[in-house]
Amino acid sequence: MLSASKILVVDDEPRMCDSLKLLLNNSGYEEVQVSNNGHEAIKCLAKNAFDLVFLDIVLPDMDGFQVMDYINQQHPDTMVIIITGHVSMQTALRALRRGAYDYIKKPFEPEELLAKGKNAIKQKMLTCENRSINGKLDLSEKRYRYLIQNSPDIIYTLDNKGNFTFISDIVEYLTGFKAKQLIGKHYTTIIYEKDLEKANWFFNERRTDERVSHGELRIKVCNGSNRFELCEIKYLTMELKSTGMYDRPTTEDSKHLGTYGILRDITDRKRLEVQLQHAQRLESLGTLSGGIAHDFNNLLMAIQGNISLMLLDVDSSQPSHQKLKNIETYIQRGANLTKQLLGFAREGKYEVKPTDLNKVIKNQNRMFGYTQKQINIHTKYEENLWTVEVDQKQMEQVLLNLYINASQAMAVGGDLYVRTENFIIDEDYIKHYHARSGRYVRIYVTDTGIGMNKATQQRIFDPFFTTKEIGKGTGL
Numbered sequence: 001m002l003s004a005s006k007i008l009v010v011d012d013e014p015r016m017c018d019s020l021k022l023l024l025n026n027s028g029y030e031e032v033q034v035s036n037n038g039h040e041a042i043k044c045l046a047k048n049a050f051d052l053v054f055l056d057i058v059l060p061d062m063d064g065f066q067v068m069d070y071i072n073q074q075h076p077d078t079m080v081i082i083i084t085g086h087v088s089m090q091t092a093l094r095a096l097r098r099g100a101y102d103y104i105k106k107p108f109e110p111e112e113l114l115a116k117g118k119n120a121i122k123q124k125m126l127t128c129e130n131r132s133i134n135g136k137l138d139l140s141e142k143r144y145r146y147l148i149q150n151s152p153d154i155i156y157t158l159d160n161k162g163n164f165t166f167i168s169d170i171v172e173y174l175t176g177f178k179a180k181q182l183i184g185k186h187y188t189t190i191i192y193e194k195d196l197e198k199a200n201w202f203f204n205e206r207r208t209d210e211r212v213s214h215g216e217l218r219i220k221v222c223n224g225s226n227r228f229e230l231c232e233i234k235y236l237t238m239e240l241k242s243t244g245m246y247d248r249p250t251t252e253d254s255k256h257l258g259t260y261g262i263l264r265d266i267t268d269r270k271r272l273e274v275q276l277q278h279a280q281r282l283e284s285l286g287t288l289s290g291g292i293a294h295d296f297n298n299l300l301m302a303i304q305g306n307i308s309l310m311l312l313d314v315d316s317s318q319p320s321h322q323k324l325k326n327i328e329t330y331i332q333r334g335a336n337l338t339k340q341l342l343g344f345a346r347e348g349k350y351e352v353k354p355t356d357l358n359k360v361i362k363n364q365n366r367m368f369g370y371t372q373k374q375i376n377i378h379t380k381y382e383e384n385l386w387t388v389e390v391d392q393k394q395m396e397q398v399l400l401n402l403y404i405n406a407s408q409a410m411a412v413g414g415d416l417y418v419r420t421e422n423f424i425i426d427e428d429y430i431k432h433y434h435a436r437s438g439r440y441v442r443i444y445v446t447d448t449g450i451g452m453n454k455a456t457q458q459r460i461f462d463p464f465f466t467t468k469e470i471g472k473g474t475g476l
Contacts, residue, residue: 003028005051005121010034010041010067011083012060020054023110024117038062042070050078052120054104054113057084057091068098077128079120083108154238154263157245160256162187162203174236174265176222192218192235202242203259214241219263239264293338300338304331336393354387357395357441358420364399365418374413375406382421388441402445409449419444 007029009020017034024032033048035041038059044050045067053071057064064082071078082095085106092103101120104113148155148168156167164182172178177190191199195218202215218235242261246254307327314321339351358381365377406416423442425435452460456467 003030005029006031006033006048007117008033008035008041008044008048008050008053010036010038010053010059010064011056012036012058020113023113027114036060038064038067041067045070045075045078049075051124052079052081052117054081054083054117055100057082057095065094065098068095068100072099077124079124081116081120083113152265154265155260156263157258157260158187158203159258162259165258175219190219192220194218202240203261214239216240216266217263236265236267237270239266297335297338300331300334304328307331339393351393352389352391355390355392355395356385357388357390357443358382358385360392360395361399361418361420361443364396364403368400368403372403372407375410376413376415378415378417380417380419382441384422385420386422386439386441399445406445406447406449409451410447414448416448417444417446 007024009017009024009032011017011020011034014034014036017036021032021034033044033050035044038061041053041055041059045053053067055064055067059067064084068080071080076099079101080095080099082092082100082103083106084091084103095103101123102116104116149170151168152170154168154171154174156171157165159165163184163186167179167182169179171182171190175190182189187199187203188196198215199217202217217238217240219238220235240261240263242259244259245257247257248254307324311321311324311328314324361379361381365379369375369377403416406414410416421442421444423440425437425440427437429435430437
């Protein structure tokens with residue numbers, strides 16, 4: 001390896017140059033060139049890259065320091081050893097400050113020159129090798145940093161006191177906390193208050209390898225985050241995997257340095273699990289309600305049969321005749337209720353047929369107006385409203401529920417506005433809403449009540465959801 005090194009000898013004495021070239025060739029260095037002045041040396045340096053230059057300070061056309069300046073600018077990796085017969089401490093220091101590896105004072109022993117030359121070349125090889133290793137390390141670090149910073153999971157490290165020494169930038173997107181602001185902060189900064197005790201156990205865990213600790217934690221979201229400004233989310237549910245860091249393989253004498261781990265956002269997964277459980281409960285409730293409705297319907301039919309037989313024996317002029325007819329009306333209402341329960345049990349398989357919604361709304365408004373005198377009902381009906389296919393009883397129930405909720409929001413009275421219109425959903429509308437294009441009828445129901453907060457608005461279509469107290473009805 002050393003024999004392949006390129007060496008340049010620069011000295012104003014030709015005999016010195018020839019002697020040094022012969023000495024170096026005999027020592028195994030095959031590529032050795034010589035120059036007797038500064039300009040000639042610079043020309044050689046311009047054509048070739050040398051590993052080592054033996055440079056005399058005193059040259060006929062320029063001093064050796066000028067040649068050194070050229071080497072520093074064009075070939076900073078080239079090693080320089082100063083050779084001079086007029087060396088002083090000041091000259092030597094000046095040469096070393098300009099980047100010379102070493103200096104030799106004439107006269108010198110051949111062994112001294114060969115030893116210093118060999119050391120200089122080895123130093124250059126080590127420097128190049130270190131630069132290559134550092135370059136690979138930098139590249140490896142960039143790759144791992146890219147992987148870490150583009151991971152959807154939060155990757156972090158803690159010192160042995162529980163303070164963040166690193167946390168990936170994704171933490172800002174997920175929680176609103178800036179990564180730079182968390183460095184040096186204790187891990188409790190991001191833990192939801194009710195999970196602090198659990199977090200203390202997880203983050204202080206020192207297990208490694210297959211015994212790595214894992215579990216679920218709730219992580220706070222930053223109040224100033226734009227991501228959460230329109231909702232009331234206070235925390236995210238995350239899956240944690242935490243591992244201890246040590247200065248050596250875990251033994252009794254190993255020193256605990258800190259912890260590293262991963263936080264994975266599973267909020268959506270938990271939400272879907274809750275929705276699945278809710279759907280399963282509704283399915284069970286549907287089965288139960290179907291059975292109850294079927295048995296209840298049989299009871300109503302038995303009562304209906306007996307009432308019909310009694311009416312055959314009662315003259316219409318008798319007072320009991322009207323009471324029996326009232327019982328028939330209540331039985332019919334009960335039958336309609338069982339139909340709704342059966343429809344729920346059959347996942348919405350109701351009696352769907354072409355219906356004029358203007359007529360349905362007018363009937364409901366009239367009935368509701370009889371019972372709620374303190375509310376003024378304002379209507380605006382679309383002329384030639386399109387016929388729609390709906391279950392009329394379901395629509396009546398929906399309208400009634402809306403009206404009742406409106407009246408409860410206007411306890412001292414108010415105004416109820418009901419409007420219908422024909423509406424066409426086109427391709428542009430579909431891009432923003434989950435619907436099929438075509439002709440629709442739109443119903444507006446507006447009241448002057450107290451309204452709903454954001455949390456209630458997000459759940460208004462949940463079956464059996466209510467904000468009412470027990471005994472006050474079930475709302476929508």
